[in-house]
Amino acid sequence: MELNSNLPTGPIESAWDRARFEMKLVNPANKRKYNIIVVGSGLAGASAAATLAELGYNIQCFCFQDSPRRAHSIAAQGGINAAKNYQNDGDSIFRLFYDTVKGGDFRSREANVYRLAQISVNIIDQCVAQGVPFAREYGGTLANRSFGGAQVSRTFYARGQTGQQLLLGAYQALERQVGAGQVKMLPRTEMLSLVLVEGKARGIVTRNLITGKIESYAADAVVLATGGYGNVYNLSTNARGSNCTAIWRAYKHGAAFANPCFTQIHPTCIPVSGEYQSKLTLMSESLRNDGRIWVPKTCGDKRPPVQIPEPERDYYLERRYPSFGNLVPRDVASRNAKAVCDEGRGVGETALGVYLDFSDAIQRLGASGIRERYGNLFDMYERITGEDPYKVPMRIYPAIHYTMGGLWVDYQLMSTIPGLFVAGEANFSDHGANRLGASALMQGLADGYFILPYTLGNYLASTKLDKVQTDYAEFRREEAEVAAMTKQLLAIKGKRTVASFHRELGKLLWDHCGMSRTAKGLQLAVTKIRELREEFWTNVDVLGRDNEMNQALEHAGRVADFLELAELIAIDALHRDESCGGHFREEYQTPDGEAQRDDEHYSYAAAWEFRGLDQPPELHKEPLQFEYVHPTQRSYK
Template sequence: MSMDLSSRVPSGAIERLWDKARFEMKLVNPANKRKYNILVVGSGLAGGSAAASLAELGYNVKCFCFQDSARRAHSIAAQGGINAAKNYQNDGDSIYRLFYDTVKGGDFRSREANVYRLAQISVNIIDQCVAQGVPFAREYGGTLANRSFGGAQVSRTFYARGQTGQQLLLGAYQALERQVDAGRVKMFPRTEMLGLVVIDGKARGIVTRDLVNGKIESHAADAVVLGTGGYGNVYYLSTNARGSNCTAIWRAYKHGAAFANPCFTQIHPTCIPVSGDYQSKLTLMSESLRNDGRIWVPLKPGDQRPPNEIPEPERDYFLERRYPSFGNLVPRDVASRNCKAVCDEGLGVGNNGLGVYLDFADAIKRLGVAVIRERYGNLFDMYERITGEDPYKVPMRIYPAIHYTMGGLWVDYSLMSTVPGLFVIGEANFSDHGANRLGASALMQGLADGYFILPYTIGEYLARTKLDKVQTDYAEFKREESEVETITKRLLSIRGERTVTSFHRELGKVLWDYCGMSRNAVGLKLALGKIRELREGYWHNVDVLGGPEDFNQALEHAGRVADFFELAELMCIDALDRNESCGAHFREEYQTPDNEALRDDQRYCYVAAWVFKGANQPPELHAEPLKFEYVRPTQRSYK
């Protein structure tokens, strides 16, 4: 099968591309928009804003989420902020600088044109959210406040205390509910997408399961949009919500959508360390804490003294020492690897030695407790609730955890996957962050896709494409329904001896050990064997109780874990194939003398898009070459 991986980026100067693309788009007559049906799966920043904006334009929208309300989507948990090139602080920021920082931060594995567009749109997002009533932090004069955020030397991050994601999501959710009230969006909560329906090579609908009564249902449409988030939960322990999963994008992959850069997974340096094997998730402590907190470990291995009793000369502020110009604000991948490295040397703190201190004593001395409480109060409270320790008095303990997945379904400049009519937005696609995402850029991308890109590009697709009417009684829908039912029945019929969770936990451990913060060929090959073996075991020995027509949470989990097994394999294949280090993908064989990621631009300056070739067949690699005409690839240096 030949695969068209043309990015469809228009030609011309980068500043003009998005204007040009929009001008060249064919428009749908306003009166005709209500004749088009669009399915939006996911109701987070990307899905929610897309569903609301499409409905505002007049399209008929159905929106699906597995949670009990659109407002629960995991975007809600983003704490720190959202970037925008407003230059309100007069500190030299510009669209070009945000573009430059994002391309460099992504370690030259993203598409320049997409990133430039993202930086351009960033300014409109802030305006939109302010107008919706998002209560961003303000200065005393009433203007919007900013802070600087991991990896940036300008203050371009807008925030609402430590709840920025929540407030942006509620803005999108309220816009969505307004459209629900207007009758232009029909919302399907507690409904999970389990199948994609492709007719005549175009995405024409989905098959869902009602999580309350188990009903399998088909929905036909003119286009399908996936805004279903990332797949970090493949590692079992991650900062993602418990329900976050890869099922929608994975089933789309199995229907022909190429999966790009699956091994690009981001590890966040500042999370609360694991406390025991019952642990159900890891909790992120916003990266903004690194603005005022100082990271250190004791100089002596095995130093058992309480942190406050370790004098200054016996502490190693290792990030400040190794990276004098960025210090504690180095990008996430660099910070994470350094934290792991000091723990591997036996310098880690906490019961299991898997932790480093994040200390606010100096900041409290300099700024006072009141200022620190205003900036981080809710984060400090959260930390105290989970660990029982008071970070105003003793340093926090932190350790890296899986947080975000840069990989996702491949999309072109118009956010369309390799299946015509299937659009993918937000974290679910691969588009803008390359091999590493910068802090406060995920919210920006989700909202850029949903409010300002997809509403135009989907119109262009609908206007240019001849779409015959399809109905849910077509054979393609029936076939997909029966496939979905078969998987459900099979899972319920195994009645083995192990719980879904126990398998998921074991899979996560394999991936974390061999395809986590650093990888090598030997480990990845080992992991591939272990994953296949474990998957075999899963289909013979998992125990899922209850019936298909129940509110059956174990069954929901079982279906998601089945997909995680297959995705885990693809991640290892991709990591093994990419014989270089870049961004968050750190292959131990490829590093500079001072242990930084060593890219191989000669051989790997491309997007790896994997195509499904059938169960138990190796996937096929297609490469989209990347060209850097504006930001010259350099070795990243944060010294």
């Protein structure tokens, strides 16, 4: 395998323009002769499908949910960044580029990030024209808010539902093409395999989730926009159905998987309340502006928070980081919460939580002032926990939120398999080792609206593609494999539910490959994951049949893939002997406990190639060059 990132040369400001000019175009009359498969209907998938259809290509778009509008992009709350500089506060494309590269802890490609910053401007225009109801000022102009990791106000938002509104914009554009007959939408259809013909991605094999039927679809190119793999941890802020199956099976067919260990943890989630927990809910980070984080000074102090007097409280962030205090970045806040809980000072029934206390702020601003700022968040907290945060401090705990890693793609968003394009969170391209707030929406839409429509056309125009049919041996073989796996899962008839395996895997990964990692823990994790995988394939209990709607079977297939991906995550984390962004190795920290990068040895994207389950994956390195933003060390003391 060779990694050719196809990066444009020359000045970064005009790189994308040059790349676009150099791309081959497909004649308008020829576009309708091409079929493209888009898997996933979130921001990246829906926008790609709609835009490619608008250009005249024939699209088949797949999602496992009952409607493309359910994709998990919908849950994004905060906003979307764009270098519009509408606030006249000194923003620019270069500044957004700079912030994103720095925020990514210098593990992303400069050219990709610069292009993302350039396109951010067009995204806002496009979304406004589609009718996305962005927040407005009284004068009718677009409003902005500021967000973490930036000193300018460049985040566009639609109340706390920005992801929903952007997704609905893309979904409506998609449905318009469905109505026009240009897109065939296949909901409740899950991609279970990728089909290669003569080394190129030429189709997929799916399972119809209503009838259980295994079917093949052929095309000239395949786009995967299937989101992140945070659910490998079982508990995350992802939707229940979010999974790695599409990208994982592409990986097993030869697509390199880059930086799998780069996972982002969000510090302000509502803690786990019990074994039965199915997901974790994010609370906006903005709460840390007014809340004070603390735990009791003594271990196992089970008194209600109001009965713990001031001198017996440890405001540990304020103590350790006097200048940033409660506003340290996501990763630092998360690691410290874990540390105090590991010491046995965690709060709540599970002792996995810390207090986020608003009593000082309520005294200062009054309950009404707090309600004005955070009313809907307080309501949400009350709804989930049954506790009134105006009276009792909130309990928060970090949770897996986003995965920066994903399938490796070149500048054209094409994976190491020709004809297989990967967009949105499913690829690894733009966020390096850490993603800044309000950047995920930007990337998904950039990929779908403004990058793939060019790069895919370039691929089609410059590649000889013979017609393929789904009755080719290549399709038949993949169908047989998928059917065999399904049959096997149903035939085990063991003693444990799929959910119990998922819970155990999640805990294993969270404990050893979560907020902080050690070589020893990771080695242990690799062994235990293998054992768990073996047990899964001999002892899982999946009821029902394969020719009907069978939610346990769907879950089993996804967990089977998570059990394999988990190992790769641990292997990647183990190999990266440095700390950077979301990847914190306890062995590599500065004397004051901060992440210590090793730019000399690890300034590369780690792209792993599948060599078979019984073989270690092969590491390929894509070196990263920083010509415009020079790596520096972060400090928040």
